[in-house]
Amino acid sequence: MKSLNKNKYTLACVICLLIAIISIIYVSNIVPTLKVELTLKEHNEKFFVNFDKEQFSVLKSSHYFDKKETKDNSEQLKEIGPIPEGKFVSSFDGKGEGKYGYWKPYLAMGSRAVYYTEKVPQRYLSGEIIRDYYGRIEYEEVEKVKYVNEPYWDSRYTTIPYEYTYTFSVIDLSDSISSNASDSIYSICTKQFAKQLTSYKNWNFSPNQVKCRRNANWAKFYMSVLPKNKVAVVFQSKDEKGVSVIRAVYFANRKAYVLDVHSPYELIENANAIMETFTTFYLQDYNDMVSMRLLLTILGCIAFVVFGLICLLIPKIVLQNRETVLPKQAKYLVRYACVMWFVNIICVFADVYPIFTGELRQDSYWWNIFLLFLCAVGMNIFTNMYVVNKAKAENEFDYLIPKWLKFYLIKRHITDAEYKSVVVFLLYPFFILGNLPFGICVLGYILPVAILSVILMEVRIFSKWTHEDTNGNNSNGVEELGVFKDYYLLLDINRDASEMDIDIAFNKAMAKYNSRTDAKLYNEVYKRNIQEAYRVLSSTNRLKPEYDKEFDAYRASNDSEYLYSDERTKRDIMLVQKELRGTLLASKKYDTCAKVHNLVIRAVVIYGVFLAIVSSILFVPVKKHTTFGDVYWESLWDKVRFIDD
Numbered sequence: 001m002k003s004l005n006k007n008k009y010t011l012a013c014v015i016c017l018l019i020a021i022i023s024i025i026y027v028s029n030i031v032p033t034l035k036v037e038l039t040l041k042e043h044n045e046k047f048f049v050n051f052d053k054e055q056f057s058v059l060k061s062s063h064y065f066d067k068k069e070t071k072d073n074s075e076q077l078k079e080i081g082p083i084p085e086g087k088f089v090s091s092f093d094g095k096g097e098g099k100y101g102y103w104k105p106y107l108a109m110g111s112r113a114v115y116y117t118e119k120v121p122q123r124y125l126s127g128e129i130i131r132d133y134y135g136r137i138e139y140e141e142v143e144k145v146k147y148v149n150e151p152y153w154d155s156r157y158t159t160i161p162y163e164y165t166y167t168f169s170v171i172d173l174s175d176s177i178s179s180n181a182s183d184s185i186y187s188i189c190t191k192q193f194a195k196q197l198t199s200y201k202n203w204n205f206s207p208n209q210v211k212c213r214r215n216a217n218w219a220k221f222y223m224s225v226l227p228k229n230k231v232a233v234v235f236q237s238k239d240e241k242g243v244s245v246i247r248a249v250y251f252a253n254r255k256a257y258v259l260d261v262h263s264p265y266e267l268i269e270n271a272n273a274i275m276e277t278f279t280t281f282y283l284q285d286y287n288d289m290v291s292m293r294l295l296l297t298i299l300g301c302i303a304f305v306v307f308g309l310i311c312l313l314i315p316k317i318v319l320q321n322r323e324t325v326l327p328k329q330a331k332y333l334v335r336y337a338c339v340m341w342f343v344n345i346i347c348v349f350a351d352v353y354p355i356f357t358g359e360l361r362q363d364s365y366w367w368n369i370f371l372l373f374l375c376a377v378g379m380n381i382f383t384n385m386y387v388v389n390k391a392k393a394e395n396e397f398d399y400l401i402p403k404w405l406k407f408y409l410i411k412r413h414i415t416d417a418e419y420k421s422v423v424v425f426l427l428y429p430f431f432i433l434g435n436l437p438f439g440i441c442v443l444g445y446i447l448p449v450a451i452l453s454v455i456l457m458e459v460r461i462f463s464k465w466t467h468e469d470t471n472g473n474n475s476n477g478v479e480e481l482g483v484f485k486d487y488y489l490l491l492d493i494n495r496d497a498s499e500m501d502i503d504i505a506f507n508k509a510m511a512k513y514n515s516r517t518d519a520k521l522y523n524e525v526y527k528r529n530i531q532e533a534y535r536v537l538s539s540t541n542r543l544k545p546e547y548d549k550e551f552d553a554y555r556a557s558n559d560s561e562y563l564y565s566d567e568r569t570k571r572d573i574m575l576v577q578k579e580l581r582g583t584l585l586a587s588k589k590y591d592t593c594a595k596v597h598n599l600v601i602r603a604v605v606i607y608g609v610f611l612a613i614v615s616s617i618l619f620v621p622v623k624k625h626t627t628f629g630d631v632y633w634e635s636l637w638d639k640v641r642f643i644d645d
Helices: 002-047 075-080 186-196 207-214 216-222 265-274 283-322 328-356 363-390 405-409 414-434 437-467 487-491 497-516 524-537 542-556 567-585 599-619 636-644
Strands: 048-051 056-058 089-123 139-172 201-205 230-237 245-251 255-262 624-625 630-636
Touching: 002 216, 002 283, 002 363, 048 283, 048 363, 075 255, 186 201, 186 230, 186 245, 201 207, 207 216, 207 265, 216 230, 216 636, 245 414, 255 265, 255 363, 255 487, 283 328, 283 363, 328 363, 363 437, 405 414, 405 567, 414 437, 414 497, 414 567, 414 599, 437 599, 487 497, 487 542, 497 524, 524 542, 524 567
Parallel strands: none
Antiparallel strands: 048 056, 089 139, 139 255, 201 230, 230 245, 245 255, 624 630
16 A cells, blocks of 8 residues: 555656646747737737628728628629629728829920031131131131920829729638638639639739738738738729729638729729738737737746646655655755755746747757756656655665665675765765756766676676686685575574574684684685674674574475575675675685776776866867968867867
């Protein structure tokens, strides 16, 4: 039952953590665009009026849609040309006035300068006429001008006042277009309708692009919002009075919108002027969407804080339901994780808040920092739950080591120094440094060191296997750990022996070992067995009561190779065996091949040397010379960064 409750608490914590992370990621994605959307929503509510039934929006300053008619005018529309088949919804009619201006030629009268030349006698300064050798008068040509009145063609700008009428009709197409239809269906409708206009002068255009091109306000506020791929089809015709008519038809919102303009002049200009005042991009739907995104953003922020706090409160609930006492170091670690959780929460909101103000945009650098903060928050919560789940009544230094890791380390026959090094160099950095805002970076140290440690341990196991004889016996005299032994038989004492009897028996057995009367009988294995028996039986408060229960079961069974029934007792005794074996292997009595070194520290040193070499290669500057004789310093990292840039 306790295990079931523990699993429930763990599952609840994981679910709350996932909700919190998903919430803050959603908020970080939606906030950059939400500020712009809120501004546009405010603009929509201020300047536009929405027609819910027709599903289009009109500028409040427009006068084209003041008169609404609900009488079906389909027959009148068909007199001009084809219209989409559907149910009539409503129409908006009206009149307008305009002035058509053009340059008109006319016949005008005006004086015109006429230039001509005339011959006159040449004269001296004295006024006397100049003659040549034969007495003939010498002449020169003089340019003269005269003005004459004559007609000519000119032009003047002339305006003609005129009236025009317009009709904007809405036709419902819900019978032929489903509510979940994609935008491509409207393009198909436009193409199918254009096939009916082969006898008319027709063309396609984009109403939204026309708006943005003609009006700066449309381009400023709606350039990025209005769909660019929706087109309308337009054709020209004449009504029953012979007045020119231009008809624009476009499909949207499961409806067909038909705009007719009757005018003797400026058909396209009048139609464009009307289209500038409305949009079939229904702004009320856009406003509702923005309001929903704003609500989800607020709820996402609340969910991040609430579910994050729940993840921190769950460990306290677990502790209240437990009968065990939290060790001192576990208590400090839980408090440390709680404090760092608040710090990381502040870092996350400090990273996200500039997006609300529009001062920051998401890029690759921002996302990297944001994910680091999120990972730190998740690691805080994981640390709390893990520490609480691993808490024991005994204040053991290795309580943070998971069971699977303990099993692996015992199988690899590590020494006590290596066992403590795993806690100091791997677990403590993970649980302490990992809770910092950039704590996920500590995995860059822990993972390589852990992998190197595993490789070194496996190499050591292989080396020991190569020193075993053909019968599978270890040449160094190391037996398998975790085997049940009769300690009373090894020390040659009774079950009810006192502590003094145990001490006397142990000293007697060690005297036999030290005497070396028989090296094969009283060898290192014999020494280790009696040390192990003494360590267990002398622990009258802990190990001896556990061993006695297992000893009774051993005596009651007929199994020659009895296995421990209590895994906790087996674990405790294996730890004693491991310590004795490690101490023995580290003894100077063994040769160099049999010595046991601290492989965890070796892995740390190897990784440190590797980082130093890589850093020296990448970051140590090297002198270089350019072709112009300039001398500068450049590292390999500078070259790589330059290439990336």
